[in-house]
Amino acid sequence: MSAPAGVAEARTSTALEPTAAQRMRGLRRPALVVGLLVVVAVVLAALRSGTVRGYLDPDAATPSGARALRVLLEDRGVEVVRTRTSADATARATGGRTLLVATSWLLTSAQVEELAAARADLVLVEPTPDLLAALAPGIEPAEPVTVRPRDPACTLRAATRAGRAETGGGTFTVTGPAAASAQRCYADSGRAAVVSLTSADGRTTTVLGSGAALTNDRLAREGNAALTLNLLGAQDELVWYLPTVELSAEGEGTGLRALLPGWVWLVAVQLAVTVLLVALWRGRRLGPVVVEPLPVVVRAAETTEGRGRLYQRAGARDRAAAALRAASLERLRPVVGHGRGTDPDAVVAAVAARTGRPAVDVAALLYGAAPTDDAALVRLADDLDTLERTVRRP
Amino acid sequence: MALTGRLALLALVGAGLVAVLPSWTTLVAVDALLLLAVGVDLALAGSPRALGVARSGDTAVRLGEPAQVTLTLTNPGPRRAHGRLRDAWSPSAGAAEQRHRLDVPAGERRRVTTVLRPTRRGDRRADRVTVRTLGPLGLAARQGSHAVPWTVRVLPPFTSRKHLPSKLARLRDLDGRTPVLVRGAGTEFDSLREYVPGDDVRSIDWRATARAADVMVRTWRPERDRHVLLVLDTGRTAAGRVGDAPRLDAALDAALLLAALASRAGDRVDLLAHDRVQRAAVQGASATELLPALVNAMAPLEAALVEPDWSAIAAQVLRRAPRRSLVVLLTALDPAPLELGLLPVLPLLTTRHQVVLASVGDPRVAELAAGRGEAAAVFGAAAAETVRLARARVGAELRRGGVEVVEGTPADLPPRLADTYLALKAAGRL
Numbered sequence: 001m002s003a004p005a006g007v008a009e010a011r012t013s014t015a016l017e018p019t020a021a022q023r024m025r026g027l028r029r030p031a032l033v034v035g036l037l038v039v040v041a042v043v044l045a046a047l048r049s050g051t052v053r054g055y056l057d058p059d060a061a062t063p064s065g066a067r068a069l070r071v072l073l074e075d076r077g078v079e080v081v082r083t084r085t086s087a088d089a090t091a092r093a094t095g096g097r098t099l100l101v102a103t104s105w106l107l108t109s110a111q112v113e114e115l116a117a118a119r120a121d122l123v124l125v126e127p128t129p130d131l132l133a134a135l136a137p138g139i140e141p142a143e144p145v146t147v148r149p150r151d152p153a154c155t156l157r158a159a160t161r162a163g164r165a166e167t168g169g170g171t172f173t174v175t176g177p178a179a180a181s182a183q184r185c186y187a188d189s190g191r192a193a194v195v196s197l198t199s200a201d202g203r204t205t206t207v208l209g210s211g212a213a214l215t216n217d218r219l220a221r222e223g224n225a226a227l228t229l230n231l232l233g234a235q236d237e238l239v240w241y242l243p244t245v246e247l248s249a250e251g252e253g254t255g256l257r258a259l260l261p262g263w264v265w266l267v268a269v270q271l272a273v274t275v276l277l278v279a280l281w282r283g284r285r286l287g288p289v290v291v292e293p294l295p296v297v298v299r300a301a302e303t304t305e306g307r308g309r310l311y312q313r314a315g316a317r318d319r320a321a322a323a324l325r326a327a328s329l330e331r332l333r334p335v336v337g338h339g340r341g342t343d344p345d346a347v348v349a350a351v352a353a354r355t356g357r358p359a360v361d362v363a364a365l366l367y368g369a370a371p372t373d374d375a376a377l378v379r380l381a382d383d384l385d386t387l388e389r390t391v392r393r394p
Numbered sequence: 395m396a397l398t399g400r401l402a403l404l405a406l407v408g409a410g411l412v413a414v415l416p417s418w419t420t421l422v423a424v425d426a427l428l429l430l431a432v433g434v435d436l437a438l439a440g441s442p443r444a445l446g447v448a449r450s451g452d453t454a455v456r457l458g459e460p461a462q463v464t465l466t467l468t469n470p471g472p473r474r475a476h477g478r479l480r481d482a483w484s485p486s487a488g489a490a491e492q493r494h495r496l497d498v499p500a501g502e503r504r505r506v507t508t509v510l511r512p513t514r515r516g517d518r519r520a521d522r523v524t525v526r527t528l529g530p531l532g533l534a535a536r537q538g539s540h541a542v543p544w545t546v547r548v549l550p551p552f553t554s555r556k557h558l559p560s561k562l563a564r565l566r567d568l569d570g571r572t573p574v575l576v577r578g579a580g581t582e583f584d585s586l587r588e589y590v591p592g593d594d595v596r597s598i599d600w601r602a603t604a605r606a607a608d609v610m611v612r613t614w615r616p617e618r619d620r621h622v623l624l625v626l627d628t629g630r631t632a633a634g635r636v637g638d639a640p641r642l643d644a645a646l647d648a649a650l651l652l653a654a655l656a657s658r659a660g661d662r663v664d665l666l667a668h669d670r671v672q673r674a675a676v677q678g679a680s681a682t683e684l685l686p687a688l689v690n691a692m693a694p695l696e697a698a699l700v701e702p703d704w705s706a707i708a709a710q711v712l713r714r715a716p717r718r719s720l721v722v723l724l725t726a727l728d729p730a731p732l733e734l735g736l737l738p739v740l741p742l743l744t745t746r747h748q749v750v751l752a753s754v755g756d757p758r759v760a761e762l763a764a765g766r767g768e769a770a771a772v773f774g775a776a777a778a779e780t781v782r783l784a785r786a787r788v789g790a791e792l793r794r795g796g797v798e799v800v801e802g803t804p805a806d807l808p809p810r811l812a813d814t815y816l817a818l819k820a821a822g823r824l
Binding site for chain 2: 261262263266267269270271273274277278280281284286287288290291292294295296297298299300301302304305307308309310311312316319320321323324326327330374375377378381382385
């Protein structure tokens with residue numbers, strides 16, 4: 001009975017290593033894929049780069065942009081110059097021009113100071129307290145209110161011509177010597193959402209609590225367009241200053257490159273080479289993964305279990321009870337000396353005689369009605385077990 | 395080609411160097427040096443392609459036992475082949491350590507042994523042998539694969555052979571090799587001998603006594619040289635998993651025990667494995683070759699998910715067993731396939747042969763049938779009882795048709811089938 005283990009002689013091998021030409025052929029497909037990826041990336045980048053987005057950006061056509069306003073201003077002969085640096089904005093903001101300052105929360109204190117030298121008319125949208133203090137002394141921020149259509153309720157020409165407009169956001173109070181000449185418009189319980197001052201040298205400074213009226217989204221509503229066109233189109237030239245984060249406060253030799261010593265870049269290149277080498281080292285496998293077909297594995301009792309669950313889901317207590325009773329009878333009949341196909345009454349009588357139980361009870365248990373609920377079925381199963389035990393050991 | 399961790403480490407050291415001497419020159423010099431080193435290493439590494447790889451070792455092993463397969467590596471090249479080697483096998487071959495160190499000096503040969511512990515019966519094949527030879531600096535390596543085909547046939551474990559001694563003892567009792575001599579222990583007339591006290595008086599041969607001077611008794615011995623045909627159903631019911639192994643494996647075990655017993659009893663044993671087509675067959679093997687031939691034929695058998703073609707099986711049986719034989723059908727006692735497939739062709743077999751149907755039962759069904767206490771368990775029990783009743787019904791029908799039905803769990807079936815065989819032999823029904 002020993003295991004019929006066999007041993008065979010050596011078999012020789014065949015090299016599977018591909019030749020150089022085969023390798024080149026094998027590289028064709030990956031190269032194609034990489035090329036395709038590069039093309040797709042370039043096309044996507046080209047397509048995406050055209051889109052400008054940003055709050056109150058004069059070139060953005062998105063809902064929060066302000067391209068519509070710029071186009072309308074240009075149609076009316078106002079030259080709109082867009083600038084991104086405070087130095088440029090200050091240089092351009094000479095007399096006879098209007099300087100619009102939006103998104104002022106991006107400004108540093110140095111930039112704010114720089115802007116204070118501007119000689120143009122000012123329109124400050126959502127100004128920060130710092131900006132207000134530097135450019136519009138006397139105007140102070142108050143509690144904010146919701147943006148909703150309001151009536152001008154003042155004598156500012158731009159506002160009265162525009163009528164109702166969506167204003168709100170930040171509100172302002174005016175103190176000091178300027179208080180007398182200030183125009184407080186779109187006020188809500190004493191706090192004005194638009195305030196205009198005219199200084200002694202004739203420059204006007206207008207402060208807006210919210211830029212909502214300028215956006216593409218809301219420009220067409222109420223008197224928004226009229227209000228903003230009047231405010232911004234008062235002079236022939238408008239300098240639209242949209243601050244960006246300027247890393248160098250001095251505004252010279254900017255960028256991350258200038259801040260880091262030169263050797264860091266060289267080391268980074270060498271580290272990239274190292275990472276590439278690690279990837280190549282770990283990525284090369286010692287031969288391919290071996291696969292094998294596995295046999296089908298189905299548990300033999302699965303159908304039986306499934307049938308049980310089906311019984312339960314369908315609430316087939318009658319069938320379940322019938323099966324349990326038939327199985328019990330199958331086991332009881334030989335014990336009480338009856339064969340298959342015996343008259344039920346005879347079996348009941350024999351079981352009753354052997355156990356000493358009333359025949360009616362035994363008949364009800366073995367041939368009775370189907371249980372009405374699950375609890376009754378569980379009880380029936382237990383009762384059948386008890387009966388079988390007593391029949392075996394009376 | 396493959397790179398090593400050492401090269402990456404050197405590149406990292408190079409990064410430190412660049413930090414100390416920050417200039418593009420340093421950077422380029424470091425990387426050029428690395429590239430040069432890799433080139434030198436690749437040029438000086440032994441060729442994995444030229445390496446001769448040959449295999450030898452076990453070609454057959456019983457399931458559960460280890461097999462050893464040895465690779466002989468010959469290095470015909472001028473340089474030492476040093477590096478790593480992977481002897482890849484399919485997962486169920488159970489190769490514990492597939493990766494080996496490789497160090498073959500020029501012109502020499504070395505052996506590498508892979509130990510397999512297969513987890514599944516059948517033919518386990520070796521995949522390729524992949525060799526990676528390092529250069530002298532250990533920075534880069536050349537890699538190549540060799541196809542060295544090898545197959546280890548994993549034979550059925552024959553776990554039921556532990557029952558064989560007790561069954562053989564029973565057989566010897568029957569055979570009359572023990573002093574006990576009772577009528578009924580066989581039907582084949584053996585010889586006449588003188589009566590000795592203690593012999594069964596019913597075995598006295600009066601006619602012979604009349605001719606002789608003494609009282610003569612007849613002795614009997616069980617039939618020999620009978621034909622046993624084992625028929626394995628490898629159809630869909632054999633695929634069901636009982637416990638941990640498919641039903642087919644339990645059937646193979648039972649068939650092996652019966653074959654071992656029957657060949658010792660002097661009977662001829664043939665095997666037929668069939669579902670829609672014939673899967674394996676052993677015919678006319680001598681007693682000494684029988685078991686190896688059987689396990690070899692059984693090893694690659696897998697259950698197919700098809701309905702067995704019982705009329706084709708019956709035709710095969712009739713062709714292979716021209717005279718009266720014991721036909722053992724190893725299948726599952728599932729009512730539907732048997733009623734539709736086997737019962738119509740059964741009379742063909744039973745008129746000429748003694749048929750035994752051996753079925754691997756599932757202990758899980760008995761477990762389910764004992765479920766009590768909550769509704770889900772009782773519904774499960776009812777389903778299990780339904781299945782058992784249906785099996786009992788088809789079993790009774792088969793018995794009416796003259797078939798012996800044996801059912802048992804994977805552990806019980808082999809001894810039960812052996813007992814049935816011994817009982818049939820004792821009753822002279824072969």
